[in-house]
Amino acid sequence: MVNEESLTMNLLTVSPSPHITSGESIPKIMWTVSAALAPAVIFAALHFGVPAITTMLVGIVSAVATEYLVQIIRKKEVTINDGSAFLTGLLLAMCLPPDLPWYMTASGSCLAIAVAKHSMGGLGYNIFNPAHIGRAALMVSWPVAMTTWSKMTTQVDVVSSATPLNILKQQGYAKLLETFGGAPNMYKAMFLGTRNGSIGETSAILLILGGLFLIYKGYVKWEVPAVMIGTVGLLTWIFGPSGLFTGDALFHMMAGGLVLGAFFMATDMVTIPITRKGQIIFALGAGVLTALIRLKGGYPEGVCYSILLMNCVTPLIDRYVKPKKFGARR
Amino acid sequence: MKSFHGGVHPDDSKKYTAAKPIETAPLPEKVIIPLRMHIGAPVSPVVKKGDTVKKGQLIARSDAFVSGNIHASISGKVAEIADYPHSVFGSSMSIVIESDGMDAWAEGIPVQRQWEKLDAKELAGIIREAGIVGMGGATFPTHVKLAPPPDKKIDTFILNGSECEPFLTADYRSMLEYAERIVTGVEIAMKVLGVNTGYVGIEDNKPDAVKALQDAFNGTRVKVVALPTKYPQGAEKMLIVMLTGREVPSGGLPMDVGTVVQNVGTVIAISDAVTKGIPLIERVLTVSGSAVKEPKNLLVRIGSTFADALNLCGGLGSELVKIISGGPMMGFAQSTMDVPVIKGTSGILFLNKKDVNYGKESACIHCGRCVEACPMGLNPSMLSVLGERRLYEEAKEEYSLLDCMECGSCVYVCPAKRNIVQYIRYAKAQNAIQAQKEKAKVAV
Numbered sequence: 137m138v139n140e141e142s143l144t145m146n147l148l149t150v151s152p153s154p155h156i157t158s159g160e161s162i163p164k165i166m167w168t169v170s171a172a173l174a175p176a177v178i179f180a181a182l183h184f185g186v187p188a189i190t191t192m193l194v195g196i197v198s199a200v201a202t203e204y205l206v207q208i209i210r211k212k213e214v215t216i217n218d219g220s221a222f223l224t225g226l227l228l229a230m231c232l233p234p235d236l237p238w239y240m241t242a243s244g245s246c247l248a249i250a251v252a253k254h255s256m257g258g259l260g261y262n263i264f265n266p267a268h269i270g271r272a273a274l275m276v277s278w279p280v281a282m283t284t285w286s287k288m289t290t291q292v293d294v295v296s297s298a299t300p301l302n303i304l305k306q307q308g309y310a311k312l313l314e315t316f317g318g319a320p321n322m323y324k325a326m327f328l329g330t331r332n333g334s335i336g337e338t339s340a341i342l343l344i345l346g347g348l349f350l351i352y353k354g355y356v357k358w359e360v361p362a363v364m365i366g367t368v369g370l371l372t373w374i375f376g377p378s379g380l381f382t383g384d385a386l387f388h389m390m391a392g393g394l395v396l397g398a399f400f401m402a403t404d405m406v407t408i409p410i411t412r413k414g415q416i417i418f419a420l421g422a423g424v425l426t427a428l429i430r431l432k433g434g435y436p437e438g439v440c441y442s443i444l445l446m447n448c449v450t451p452l453i454d455r456y457v458k459p460k461k462f463g464a465r466r
Numbered sequence: 467m468k469s470f471h472g473g474v475h476p477d478d479s480k481k482y483t484a485a486k487p488i489e490t491a492p493l494p495e496k497v498i499i500p501l502r503m504h505i506g507a508p509v510s511p512v513v514k515k516g517d518t519v520k521k522g523q524l525i526a527r528s529d530a531f532v533s534g535n536i537h538a539s540i541s542g543k544v545a546e547i548a549d550y551p552h553s554v555f556g557s558s559m560s561i562v563i564e565s566d567g568m569d570a571w572a573e574g575i576p577v578q579r580q581w582e583k584l585d586a587k588e589l590a591g592i593i594r595e596a597g598i599v600g601m602g603g604a605t606f607p608t609h610v611k612l613a614p615p616p617d618k619k620i621d622t623f624i625l626n627g628s629e630c631e632p633f634l635t636a637d638y639r640s641m642l643e644y645a646e647r648i649v650t651g652v653e654i655a656m657k658v659l660g661v662n663t664g665y666v667g668i669e670d671n672k673p674d675a676v677k678a679l680q681d682a683f684n685g686t687r688v689k690v691v692a693l694p695t696k697y698p699q700g701a702e703k704m705l706i707v708m709l710t711g712r713e714v715p716s717g718g719l720p721m722d723v724g725t726v727v728q729n730v731g732t733v734i735a736i737s738d739a740v741t742k743g744i745p746l747i748e749r750v751l752t753v754s755g756s757a758v759k760e761p762k763n764l765l766v767r768i769g770s771t772f773a774d775a776l777n778l779c780g781g782l783g784s785e786l787v788k789i790i791s792g793g794p795m796m797g798f799a800q801s802t803m804d805v806p807v808i809k810g811t812s813g814i815l816f817l818n819k820k821d822v823n824y825g826k827e828s829a830c831i832h833c834g835r836c837v838e839a840c841p842m843g844l845n846p847s848m849l850s851v852l853g854e855r856r857l858y859e860e861a862k863e864e865y866s867l868l869d870c871m872e873c874g875s876c877v878y879v880c881p882a883k884r885n886i887v888q889y890i891r892y893a894k895a896q897n898a899i900q901a902q903k904e905k906a907k908v909a910v
Contacts, residue, residue, distance in 0.1 A: 149787050149822055150801050152888040154874030155794040155815075156476055156632065157823050160881040162831060215828075260829030260882070355833075405833040410847055412838075454848075461843040461866055462471070462703065463716040 162259070165355055165405075166219030170226060172346035173400065179342050180230070180335045187235035187286075188335045192226060194238045198245040199225025206254045220259050224248055227267035227400060230336025231393055231440065232274070235286050240278050244270035264447045265407045268440045275440075285332050299333045300326065301392045305436035309377050309384065319384075326390035333392070340390040347399030355405075357412055360419045361398040365389050367423025368430075375431055394426065397439035407447045414450075414457040422446045470704045472841040473696040474875045476795070478671060479632040482754045482761040488639050490765045491778055493569050497539050497769025498550050498806040500558040501526055504534030504599040505606045511561055517544045520572035522745055525561055534607045534809070535597035539747035539767035542566040553772075553791035553805045554798055560806070563769070577743035581650065586658045589740060593658070596739035597809075598746050601731035602626065602700070603792055605810040608736065611726055612658045618721040622710055623656045626729050627668040627675065628693060628700035631793025634813040636750040637730040639763045641668070641675040644734055645682035651733025652688055654740050659726055664688035665709040671695040697795060698873040702727045704841055716869050731812070746809055751775070755790075755815035759783035766807055772814050773803040787822045790815040795874045825883030836876035836886060842869050846876035846886045853889030858896040867893055 180188045203221035207214045216222075225245050232241060248270030256262040275282050285299055300322070303312045316322035325331045329339025337343075350356040369385035376382030388394070398419070402408065408418050422442045429438025501509050507530030513519055519538040526536040542565040552558040581589065594609035614620050625648070629637040641648065656664055666683065668676045670692040680690045693699055693708050703714045705727060712723035720727050728736075731749055738744045747768055754761040759780030766775060772789060776782070790797040791805070792812055807814075836846035844866055852861040861867040867890065876886045 148789055148799070148801055150799040151788075152885060152891070153794075153796050153798070153872075154877050154887070155788065155790055155797065155799065155817070155823075156821065157825065157877065157883065158474070158476070158879050160835070160879060161825070161883070162828065162881050165831075165833065165881055258829065260831045354835075406831050408832075410832055410834040410837050410845065412834075415834075454845075458865075459837050459840070459843045459845060460471070461716060461869065462707075462841065463713045463718065463869070464843070 162220070163218045166223050168353055168355060169350060169400070170219060170223050172349045173226060173230070173336065175342040175346055176230070176329075176336050176339055176396070177226070179329055179339045180234075183329060183338065184234040184335060190238065191232055191234060191236055191241050191335060192229040194241045195229030195232070195245050196222055196225035198242040199228070199249050202246045202249040203254070206250055210254070212258070215259070218259070221249055224253070224266045224270075227336075228270040230396060231267065231271045231334050233282065233285055234335050236274075236281055240274055240281060243277070244274040247273050260406055262406055263450070264444055265401050265404050268401060268444050271440050272444060299392070299436070300331055300387070301430070301436040304391075312387075323386060323390070326387065334396075337393040337396045340395045343395045343399055347395075350399070350403070356399065356403045357415055359412065359416050360403050360408070361395075363416050363419035364398040364402050364423040364426070365394060367420055368394055368427050371424065371427035372431065375427075388427075388430065392430075392437040393439040397422075397426075397443055401439075401443050402446075407450060409450050409453040409457065411454070411457050411459050414453045417453055417457065418446050418450065421449070467694055467708070469694040469696050469699075470707055470841055471843060472839050472875060473698060473704075474839050474878045475695075476632050476697060476878060478695070479754070480635050480638070480671070482633070483635045483752050483763050484638060486635075486639070486761070486763050488636075488643055488750055488763045488765050489778075491767070491770065491774070493540060493565060493567070494767055494770045494774050496542075496545065496562060496564045497767055498560045498562050498771065499525070499536060499539065499769040500550065500552050500560045500806060500808055501536065502552065502555055502558040503536065503605060503768070503808040503810065504597075505604070506530065506532035506534065506610070509533055509536055511547055513544050513561065515544050515546055518542070518566075519544060519563060520570050522575040522747060523572035524745075532607055532610050534599045534605070535595060535745070536561075537597055537745040537747050538563055538572075539769050540565045541568050541570040551802055551805045553800060553808060553811060575743050575745075579741050579743065581654055581740045584740070586660060589654055589658050592740050592743075593736055596735070596745040598732060598735045598739060599809050600729055601735065601749060601809060601812070602729035603796070603810045603812055605808075608728065608732055611728070612655060614659075614721045614726070619724055620659050620721060620726055621661055621663055621724045622726075623652065623659055623661050623664045624705060624709055624720075624725055624727045625652055625664070625666040625688075625733060626700055626702070626705055626727050627666050627672075627679065628705060629672070629730075630669060630695075630697045630700040631795055631797075631812070632697075633754045633815055634752045634793050635754075636752045636763055636812055638672050638675050640730050640734060640750050641672075642678050645678050647734045647737040648679065648730060649682050649686065649688075650741060651735070651737035652683075653686070654736050655726075655728055655733060656687070661726075662687055666690040667693050667699070667705050667709050669693055669695040669699050697875065698841060698871075701841065701871055701873060703871070716866065749807070749809065749811070751807065751811055752813040753779045753816075754813065755817045756821045757782050757784050757786045757816040757818040768809060769806045771804050771806050772800065775807065775814050776803065776816060782816065784818040786816055787819050788815075788817040790817065794821075795878070796872065823883070827884050828882045830882055830884060833881060835879040835881070839875040839879045841873065841875060842866075842871060844870060846870075846890070849893070850884050850886040850889040853893040856896075858893045858900070861890075861893045862897050867897065870894075
């Protein structure tokens with residue numbers, strides 16, 4: 137008689153080709169992107185102190201918990217270990233003011249995961265960047281808290297509690313320079329991150345380092361951040377405050393959430409076009425919209441909205457921008 | 467040299483057998499010779515149960531031009547003609563021959579022939595009689611490929627020595643050991659086609675094979691070219707564009723750009739058929755993989771079973787989980803070891819757990835790696851999604867479904883472990899069924 141063990145031993149796996157894979161996986165991608173954020177996260181913890189740490193923890197924990205609950209309720213496989221909810225929670229927190237009340241952070245995170253991600257069908261099906269949906273929702277729900285910036289713990293010479301873009305919008309470029317004590321000081325602060333702003337957006341250099349790591353890993357195409365940041369720089373330089381070609385491009389390229397957004401949000405694979413060409417169009421559009429909002433809009437910053445708006449047209453771009461087919465020319 | 471777009475770089479895993487000379491397998495006790503070993507019209511047996519047959523004797527044939535004769539690979543008695551497992555089609559009518567241990571040649575084989583004295587027509591006839599088909603795996607009848615329709619002007623012959631599938635080293639060893647027969651086979655094929663330009667394309671991870679053939683082809687019209695190592699360099703379209711710069715048009719064949727491509731094993735078979743009168747009854751294949759004790763390159767008779775091959779390689783060294791006929795990128799997984807080697811079996815892989823991925827498929831995350839990897843410039847992500855949603859016609863009309871050659875590069879890189887190629891195969895099959903239905907409707 138054949139016992140069960142010998143039966144299973146004789147069974148062979150029969151599956152379609154190919155039979156080997158590269159070992160690439162969704163968790164690997166999500167955790168690698170999270171790791172690429174680490175330098176900026178550590179800097180934020182030092183720069184903004186406990187409030188920032190608390191906000192990031194609340195963002196992450198509530199995102200992961202929401203995903204867990206949604207999947208249990210919908211009787212779906214629980215995928216909280218794949219790192220995608222972790223990443224959404226972290227990215228959202230990085231776009232928030234450091235000392236936002238915890239329940240606001242939690243609401244944003246919860247909404248990002250439950251509505252922006254799972255109501256669409258979960259990972260891979262969402263149209264919009266969940267973290268940015270969370271931020272946009274918080275912006276309309278608690279506009280005052282979302283634009284209130286307390287003093288930083290480490291920076292003593294910057295007395296203002298506003299972000300550089302706020303100062304620029306409300307008080308003008310001269311006041312901006314005066315606040316930082318001259319252009320070189322300002323650029324240095326923007327580059328290193330010793331300025332006010334959302335938790336994870338301040339240090340251009342650390343975000344760029346993380347972004348370069350992702351480009352090296354092949355998770356990000358260099359054209360996306362280059363085109364988006366370049367477009368913002370070009371447009372803000374052309375349409376300067378005192379006539380054509382008088383804008384401070386360098387300031388704009390490092391200000392607000394642009395570096396964070398260009399490297400980590402405009403490159404979110406799920407919500408951007410699939411082809412290189414399509415992604416460049418996406419980045420160009422996001423850059424134009426960001427510059428437009430900053431220069432002409434009511435808000436001082438436009439990265440979040442511009443990326444969300446471009447998310448809308450991603451399927452359209454994919455429909456018309458196809459890869460170059462082999463043998464298409466007869 | 468700039469490579470073609472896309473492609474992937476899997477570990478080539480050739481180290482297990484690259485240094486091992488081709489070993490001639492001992493005479494098998496019986497062979498199972500499937501009647502389906504070629505693309506084209508089916509063949510019918512010309513022997514019956516109980517008949518005595520000799521090695522090289524014709525045992526199945528067809529009058530159709532696009533077909534492939536079949537010959538006995540051993541001498542002995544026809545034990546039965548019945549349905550047997552098949553490595554590609556699941557099962558096939560097969561002629562089973564029990565060996566008489568004599569391994570005696572049929573009358574008139576082998577012969578000594580000077581191929582130079584034969585004209586193109588005679589050569590083509592010999593190749594057709596010998597039942598030679600594409601031995602890289604496609605099994606398209608060689609004499610058909612060498613007789614393009616008159617409106618297709620062929621000017622270039624290409625020998626495919628890329629062997630881009632991981633693990634396989636059969637062509638590599640053949641290039642080192644059978645260089646002379648390869649030269650003869652190529653010269654014959656070029657004479658049949660009446661072309662004066664020839665190329666041999668070999669991936670640059672096989673520098674000694676490049677050197678061996680460069681020496682062997684020295685002073686001929688044939689140029690041996692080292693190509694960048696990248697899967698699927700051995701796909702005809704990739705090979706042609708790299709060697710000649712010509713892009714086979716969508717839906718077209720190599721002959722549409724004036725080229726004919728043949729595999730290393732095939733030209734060796736051409737040489738043997740023409741110069742020695744020996745039909746295609748044996749082939750070189752690689753037996754490898756993590757579960758094999760002693761991986762080898764073997765010269766085996768057509769119809770030997772995978773189990774025979776495994777026994778010659780010391781049996782299993784670890785727990786067997788998967789058997790693949792062919793390479794790991796495009797080969798076929800088997801459910802039994804009792805399948806026979808056919809004319810297109812380039813390798814047999816026995817894999818243990820370590821080499822088999824049980825990745826669970828999830829939704830596409832749109833990462834675009836498949837788009838970057840696709841050598842045909844398609845959008846595999848979209849094709850898999852359309853397949854999943856049963857939008858077969860849209861896949862064909864808007865996303866060039868039929869241009870996919872199923873090389874598997876997209877699945878290889880997919881982090882969501884989607885069975886993209888399987889969705890595509892299914893969508894192609896559904897389109898074919900639909901086309902048939904419409905045809906039937908018109909007929910009514």
